[in-house]
Amino acid sequence: LTVETGPIEAAHAVGEALALMARRLQESGIEEPRREARMLAAAALGLDLAGLILHEGRPVGDAAARANAMLARRAAHEPLSRIRGEREFYGLPLGLNAATLDPRPDTETLVDAVLDHLAAAGGGHPRILDLGTGTGALLLALLSRLPAARGIGIDIATDAVEMARNNARSLGLGDRAVFRAGDMMQGLDTLPGFDILSPDGVFDAIVSNPPYIPSADIAGLAPEVRLFDPVQALDGGADGLDFYRRIAADAPALLVPGGLVALEVGAGQASAVAGLLDRGGLMAIDTRRDLAGIERVVSGQTRARL
Ligand SMILES: C[S@@+](CC[C@H](N)C(=O)[O-])C[C@H]1O[C@@H](n2cnc3c(N)ncnc32)[C@H](O)[C@@H]1O
Secondary structure: OOOOOOOOOOOOEHHHHHHHHHHHHHHOOOOOHHHHHHHHHHHHHOOOHHHHHHOOOOEOOOHHHHHHHHHHHHHOOOOHHHHHOEEEEOOEEEEOOOOOOOOOHHHHHHHHHHHHHHHHHOOOOOEEEEEOOOOOHHHHHHHHHOOOOEEEEEEOOHHHHHHHHHHHHHOOOOOOEEEEEOOOOOOHHHOOOHHHHOOOOOEEEEEEOOOOEOHHHHHHOOHHHHOOOOHHHOEOOOOOOHHHHHHHHHOHHHEEEEEEEEEEOOOOOHHHHHHHHHHOOOEEEEEEEOOOOOEEEEEEEOOOOO
16 A cells, blocks of 8 residues: 555555554554554544454545544644543543543552452441542542442542543433532532531541642653643652642541542552551551552552451
8 A cells, every 4th residue: 555645544454544544643652653543543533453454445434524523633742532532441431521531440459459358358338438529530430430339539620520520420320429619628518519528527438539749740741641630630749649648648437347438549659658558547457469560559448347
């Protein structure tokens, strides 16, 4: 196939459009340009990957404008999930907007850790608090696996709260999840909807994937992150640990006996965060690695009832 340059036109065959996309993405410094081009073309043309091969010779037609627009965004390093407006997390389709972090596969490690803990704690109607909920990823993944659980998700960004609420509704989880705007645990007990967790408003698990990038490191992040994830979702203060300090200080008082705090951490932060949870009075401090072998989750528990 001769690879032309320039925009995709209606008369181009799907295979030619794919080649044009791959060339443009390569020129823009996107890694794995062919694979990215296939995913982008599939999204633009409304086909799956098999359909792209099957219809290789078919003209692109009306989809050319959409394909060019999507290509320009990806060439500017916008992540494909943002271009699509959707990301799959723990098997759930989650809507994204400019105020939400694009949930990462590594964060699924935290969901597994909490599910294991709650299974070991046994049955009941677990109540879960998700601090810095973003799209609602953690809370919604947990509720999707725990039919008797309820929870509350808090975020400082009101547009993220709106998106989390929409996600809960479209996943059929809206009656067991409330989402509220707020500053971490501050004023939590006065928030409308907190009574979803009655009688005593304490939690079996507090989860968080807080902002944890040291402020000075943000400028050096990949453009996909630096330019498109909201800085409010990234900035963890001078050493990246500001939110862990607050959670370690305030979370234990909100937990039932034997309750769990489980936190995602950045690479190299696990031992510092374990120290903070220990000093906050938590026990059974544990770490869990992600699929790349990086210590990704740190957890601790309150003393169990005797
Ligand atoms: C790293 S993102 C995690 C989002 C989501 N939980 C996930 O795992 O995909 C951190 C989130 O914390 C929120 N956040 C930042 N400061 C906050 C604060 N003071 N109180 C509550 N949420 C905050 C951000 O808006 C962002 O949604």
